Amino acid sequence: MEGLPQQPGLIGLLILAVGLVAGALYAWRALPRLEPDVGGSRSVSWIIVALLVTTVGTAPFLAWRVVEDIRYTRQVDPWVAPRYGVSVFGVHPEIFDNAALRIPPGETYYLASSPGLERAVKAAFREWALGYLLPRVATADPDQAQWILTLGVDPASVGPPVARTWRLKESVNGLPPAYLGEVAR
Numbered sequence: 001m002e003g004l005p006q007q008p009g010l011i012g013l014l015i016l017a018v019g020l021v022a023g024a025l026y027a028w029r030a031l032p033r034l035e036p037d038v039g040g041s042r043s044v045s046w047i048i049v050a051l052l053v054t055t056v057g058t059a060p061f062l063a064w065r066v067v068e069d070i071r072y073t074r075q076v077d078p079w080v081a082p083r084y085g086v087s088v089f090g091v092h093p094e095i096f097d098n099a100a101l102r103i104p105p106g107e108t109y110y111l112a113s114s115p116g117l118e119r120a121v122k123a124a125f126r127e128w129a130l131g132y133l134l135p136r137v138a139t140a141d142p143d144q145a146q147w148i149l150t151l152g153v154d155p156a157s158v159g160p161p162v163a164r165t166w167r168l169k170e171s172v173n174g175l176p177p178a179y180l181g182e183v184a185r
Helices: 009-037 042-073 081-087 096-102 117-130
Strands: 107-113 147-149 162-168 180-182
Touching: 009 042, 009 081, 096 117, 096 147, 096 180, 107 117, 117 147
Parallel strands: 107 147
Antiparallel strands: 147 180, 162 180
8 A cells, every 4th residue: 555654564563473473372272173173184284273373363463454554545635535546656647637627528539658757657647547538538549539648748749730738737746747739630
């Protein structure tokens, strides 16, 4: 989860350690009753013991982590919450809000991003646009597009002549500005 520590920290490690000790004690107490139930097979008994230790041992930690995740995500701004995925990569979601205001539903658009951007940023820009801008239609050919949506690229440099250009979002999060160009017809 973005914004949460990627390491368990001291509290998480303590919860995990206590859980594993409790799981091991429970498995140790259950071992004498397991062997007769599995036909006397010692190896099957030890597999069940390992499963018990890991399941019982990690359950408290997992429950604690879920509570921490919920506590964090409840604090996320209501405007950002449905747009959170793209913002993780630094692409500002306002780009797509502004594009959706200008591009009428059903019209076609072409996406272009600066070649200097990281691959993950380009992918986030593309994937988010493809979903967020529905029912507008993406096209792989700029000559078939009615609109050109770009990140760090002048829409006029993409291919077809552009009648008007809007800056959808200024440079933010170390990324270049985003533009929307209406193709001249």
